[in-house]
Amino acid sequence: MKLLYWLEEWTNLPRDEQQRLVPMTGGDLLGDVYVKYHIIDANKPLLITFSPAGTNYQEHDITDDFSPWAYKLAKKQDVNIIAFQHLGISNWFRHRNLLFFIEQLAPLIGGFKERLGYGLSRGGFAVGAFANLLKLDKVLLFHPVSTKNKEKAPWDDRSSTDIAQKFDWNGDYHDLDLDLGHAKGYIIYDPTNRIDRAHAKRYPQLTHLRVFGMGHSVHATYLNKFGFYKDVAVDFISHQQVDIAQFRQQTKTLRFKEDYYRRLNKANKSSPHRLALLSTAHTILAEEKAEHMQEQKDAIDVQPLIDVAIKHQDEHPNDAIKVLEVAQQLSPDDPVIDHKLKQLK
Numbered sequence: 231m232k233l234l235y236w237l238e239e240w241t242n243l244p245r246d247e248q249q250r251l252v253p254m255t256g257g258d259l260l261g262d263v264y265v266k267y268h269i270i271d272a273n274k275p276l277l278i279t280f281s282p283a284g285t286n287y288q289e290h291d292i293t294d295d296f297s298p299w300a301y302k303l304a305k306k307q308d309v310n311i312i313a314f315q316h317l318g319i320s321n322w323f324r325h326r327n328l329l330f331f332i333e334q335l336a337p338l339i340g341g342f343k344e345r346l347g348y349g350l351s352r353g354g355f356a357v358g359a360f361a362n363l364l365k366l367d368k369v370l371l372f373h374p375v376s377t378k379n380k381e382k383a384p385w386d387d388r389s390s391t392d393i394a395q396k397f398d399w400n401g402d403y404h405d406l407d408l409d410l411g412h413a414k415g416y417i418i419y420d421p422t423n424r425i426d427r428a429h430a431k432r433y434p435q436l437t438h439l440r441v442f443g444m445g446h447s448v449h450a451t452y453l454n455k456f457g458f459y460k461d462v463a464v465d466f467i468s469h470q471q472v473d474i475a476q477f478r479q480q481t482k483t484l485r486f487k488e489d490y491y492r493r494l495n496k497a498n499k500s501s502p503h504r505l506a507l508l509s510t511a512h513t514i515l516a517e518e519k520a521e522h523m524q525e526q527k528d529a530i531d532v533q534p535l536i537d538v539a540i541k542h543q544d545e546h547p548n549d550a551i552k553v554l555e556v557a558q559q560l561s562p563d564d565p566v567i568d569h570k571l572k573q574l575k
Contacts, residue, residue, distance in 0.1 A: 231331060232256055233267050233312075237338040241272070248272060257296075259289065261325030266298050267312045268305055276310040276342040277467055278364060280349045280356035283390070286319050300348060303460065307467045310342060314356070320390075322378065323356040324397045324404075332403075336363050344368065344470055347413065348463060351375060354417075358433070359403045362411030369415035369436070370466040372459065373423070373444070376432040377405040385428050406432060416472050418462070420444040422534070439474070441481050442534045481533070482566075532557040536566055547574055 233256060240248055249271070257266040264287075281299035298315030305311060312335075316323060339345060347357035347369040354374025361369060377383050378391050379399035398404065410433070417436040419426045423444075430438060461480060466472050535557040539550040551574050558567045 231258055231334070233258065233265075234331070234334050234338065237269075237335075240269075241338060241341045245272070257292070258331075259292065260331050261327035262317045262321055263323060263325060263328045264292050264296070264298065264315045264317060265312060265331070266296070266301055266315070267310075268301070269310050270308070271310065272341050273343050274309050275344040275346050275467070275470060276312065276339055277304045277307075277346045277348060278357070278360075278366070279304070279311070279313045279347075280323060280353035281313075281315045282350040282353045283319075285316075287315065287317050289317060292317075299353065300463070303463060304467060307464060309346075309467055316352075320393050320396075322352065322394055322397050323359075329403060332360055332363060336365065340365065346370075346467065346470065347415075348466065349374060350459070355406075358406035358410055361406070361413045363403065365411060366413045368466075368470055369410075369413050370463065370472070371415070371417045371433070371436070373419040373426045374417065374429060374433070376429045379405055383429065383432075386425050388425060410435060416466070418444075437472075437474075439472070439477060442537045532561045532564065532567070535560075536564075536570070540570060543570070543574060550574060 233254075236254060240251060240254070243251070252270050254269040255267065257264060277300075279298070279300040285299075287296075296315075298313035301311055301313040304313070314323065314328070345364060345366045347361055347364070347366040348371075349355070349357035349369075350372040352375060354371035355376065355378075357366070357369050357371060358374060358376060360366075375386070377399060378386070378394040378397070380386075380391065380395070382405060383391075413435075415436050416439055417430055417433045418439045418441060419430045420442060421427050421430075421440045422442055458480065462472060462477060465476070535553050539553040539557070543550040551571065554567055554571050554574070558564070558571065561567065
């Protein structure tokens with residue numbers, strides 16, 4: 231745990247002496263989690279990241295050149311980074327060595343300009359669970375899991391929930407309840423995914439940014455091919471905030487990419503909610519508008535109707551036209567609606 235000893239001395243030095251001792255780069259194995267760090271300047275933000283599911287790295291994969299999730303991205307943005315990478319498949323950052331390390335780390339990072347957290351899915355859970363302990367100022371979470379405690383999240387019936395029950399979901403740092411602290415920031419998710427939507431509601435203090443059709447897990451990875459995650463993360467890391475107007479433009483731009491919808495449609499073909507999307511489009515829109523009326527007060531967001539129509543245009547072209555015509559009545563000047571109607575007719 232070289233970082234802890236080094237930080238304890240370094241944070242108490244005058245700035246000119248601090249700068250003579252950086253960069254400080256290294257890594258440690260904390261049970262079943264590997265942490266890698268790169269410290270450059272206390273007057274720059276410190277980004278703390280936790281890896282998402284989808285990898286099966288083992289201890290023998292950890293070399294000097296190994297980079298945890300988001301580590302290289304942070305270095306390119308010229309900020310301090312402490313990146314946690316889980317090892318194995320079923321790993322929810324519960325190892326006692328990791329918890330001890332984070333508890334010892336927390337009081338040593340208060341001197342950094344700003345403390346940021348960034349995570350996706352399982353990594354988003356860890357950011358939320360440790361946010362208060364680490365006194366994070368701002369966080370960026372993509373479709374995070376708030377907990378795997380079945381009593382607190384009985385609606386999370388993914389297979390990963392049963393597998394995760396081998397861990398303690400009643401002890402410290404098992405849930406975001408009271409653990410998000412004073413952190414502000416953003417949560418990005420697909421409101422048509424019932425589990426992600428339910429988890430998202432447990433983060434009321436964050437700004438909710440919704441991407442219809444983004445999904446979770448496999449089909450969400452297609453967004454990565456368009457650079458969506460990276461663009462939003464870079465904005466957050468570089469400026470400690472997300473330009474919401476630009477974000478909405480990014481999501482709108484995705485709607486012009488036919489390949490985006492073909493990929494999502496293919497990836498969603500076995501999803502339980504896929505066939506219900508068309509019939510529930512109006513309901514989803516109404517729910518979202520009622521819940522987020524203040525956010526959407528200047529204009530009715532017809533994006534979910536457009537998204538549903540495009541996803542089903544090949545199999546149900548007539549239904550797609552009807553949905554688009556409803557969307558056009560709500561937003562008669564939308565060029566995407568006009569373009570798609572001309573194509574389908």
